[in-house]
Amino acid sequence: MASRFKFLVLMPLLIQKFGLAVAGSIAAWLTGLGAPQIIMQDDATGKILYSLCNSNGSTPIFPGNVSASFEFDSIYTPKNDTSLTGTGWVDDDVNVAAIWFQREDGKLVFQLWKCNGSGHFNLYSSFSQRTIGAGQSIHPRTGLMSLNLGDTAGYRVYYQDERKETSTLAYSETTDVWDTQGRVSGDSIKGIAISAGFMDINNITVVTPRDESNIEISTQQRDGTWVIATLPTPLEEVYSLSGEGMDATIILSAPTNNTSPASFHLDPNATVDWSLEAWDGNAGGIGLTFDDNSTRSIYYIGNDSFLHCLTEVAGGGWRKSPRQDEKAWPRADVPNSQFATTYDFHRNEVFIYYVSGGHIYQIHRSAKYTWDPATPLARYNSTVLEEPESNKGLPAGTKAGIGVGASVGGLVLLLLTIYVVIWRRRIRKDKQVQSEAGPPVIATENKSPPPQPIYYEMPTQEHSHEAPSSHGYREMPDQQQAHEVSTSNDHMEGMSSTRD
Numbered sequence: 001m002a003s004r005f006k007f008l009v010l011m012p013l014l015i016q017k018f019g020l021a022v023a024g025s026i027a028a029w030l031t032g033l034g035a036p037q038i039i040m041q042d043d044a045t046g047k048i049l050y051s052l053c054n055s056n057g058s059t060p061i062f063p064g065n066v067s068a069s070f071e072f073d074s075i076y077t078p079k080n081d082t083s084l085t086g087t088g089w090v091d092d093d094v095n096v097a098a099i100w101f102q103r104e105d106g107k108l109v110f111q112l113w114k115c116n117g118s119g120h121f122n123l124y125s126s127f128s129q130r131t132i133g134a135g136q137s138i139h140p141r142t143g144l145m146s147l148n149l150g151d152t153a154g155y156r157v158y159y160q161d162e163r164k165e166t167s168t169l170a171y172s173e174t175t176d177v178w179d180t181q182g183r184v185s186g187d188s189i190k191g192i193a194i195s196a197g198f199m200d201i202n203n204i205t206v207v208t209p210r211d212e213s214n215i216e217i218s219t220q221q222r223d224g225t226w227v228i229a230t231l232p233t234p235l236e237e238v239y240s241l242s243g244e245g246m247d248a249t250i251i252l253s254a255p256t257n258n259t260s261p262a263s264f265h266l267d268p269n270a271t272v273d274w275s276l277e278a279w280d281g282n283a284g285g286i287g288l289t290f291d292d293n294s295t296r297s298i299y300y301i302g303n304d305s306f307l308h309c310l311t312e313v314a315g316g317g318w319r320k321s322p323r324q325d326e327k328a329w330p331r332a333d334v335p336n337s338q339f340a341t342t343y344d345f346h347r348n349e350v351f352i353y354y355v356s357g358g359h360i361y362q363i364h365r366s367a368k369y370t371w372d373p374a375t376p377l378a379r380y381n382s383t384v385l386e387e388p389e390s391n392k393g394l395p396a397g398t399k400a401g402i403g404v405g406a407s408v409g410g411l412v413l414l415l416l417t418i419y420v421v422i423w424r425r426r427i428r429k430d431k432q433v434q435s436e437a438g439p440p441v442i443a444t445e446n447k448s449p450p451p452q453p454i455y456y457e458m459p460t461q462e463h464s465h466e467a468p469s470s471h472g473y474r475e476m477p478d479q480q481q482a483h484e485v486s487t488s489n490d491h492m493e494g495m496s497s498t499r500d
Helices: 002-018 399-436
Strands: 023-029 037-042 048-050 084-091 094-102 108-115 121-123 129-132 145-148 155-160 166-172 177-185 195-200 203-209 215-220 226-231 238-242 249-253 287-290 296-301 307-312 318-320 340-344 349-356 359-367 495-498
Touching (some): 023 349, 037 094, 108 155, 177 215, 195 287, 215 296
Antiparallel strands (some): 023 037, 037 048, 094 108, 296 307, 307 318
């Protein structure tokens, strides 16, 4: 009984430390100075929250309220349910964040933020914000994905246009201009989630949901062409010209970004003996990672609310990877849930973030074949004895969180009330029994033993609770891109962020 009572007392403290949340769009990237950086839109207020930018160790501290949220000028206020993407680097041992989102009029906003000594973000400079993509037809609910390819190559932002074709915006530090690089794929896709990654700036991969049965994979070649493929059912090959002038020949090859949208068809003659598990094309997020052998993996949360993984195999094929147990891959709160992915291919590490049981969890692959137990993100540093004042109170963004928190608090109060009522009834019953026993017995010469006291065992009740387990205008940095771009263009690191 004592252990149960202790748990009832500790449960509100666990809720206070780990928080309760319902994620909107979410993005993550590696920083090089500590834990990965996370940003997430609060679906109740529309504010974009962030994890503390001085989080040490391998797990971010995520206050989950307005104490850790970006303060935007009114003209740059993000629209509700915007997609989010971000990347970062280190500037004089300080984390810098580049973020992109969509405002209410549909234009894309780009901003730079710099971490201050308290772990919060300040605008990098008064010029560090602008709209980009002017003149482009951007889908009102486009997905967004960003990559930082280094000082020379610059940023890439992938999005969907009004026809739901995947396109690219690129930033050049030389011209200080955002330009369109054209489309990645002319295939009109069903979903709007996007992920991308690279190990070489001349070999980038972009993945998107294609339809209710397939995922589309676009791979950039060194000549700038994107080759389009789908899985598990392949695309039908298309006719194209090879060579120029009189030497040109007609060949049959995989579709590219130059292929007409009307020419994208699944191959009706392909023999496919497998399918995507719990996939209906409505995935809220999609993730892409690389390992040290350049092997790609694709992640999604299915309509069964579980995390799923596909891994590239030798010869260009793909296979379904074994699902981990719920200690490592807990069930998401929402089917087809949004989530964020980032990775370090040098270390074969993968970090995935999504909401499970009302908490934002970190899913961590610490080695190529090793998944650690999932960890809920704390709202404050566990070494601090008392939660900071700025973190107290209800999290800013949690429509369901408030409800769940109130429900749990009410349950604790109800259980304590029941306990008190039963205890008082037992006390009254004890008194009644003693009264009915009459006056005390006076010992006679036989000296019979005195009446033994009556002991009552307090009733126990079974309760089932699950507690959380243990950069004029400066755009591009001159520094090395920590955990995003190495000093050599031959080995790059990527990040991934997704949305619905």
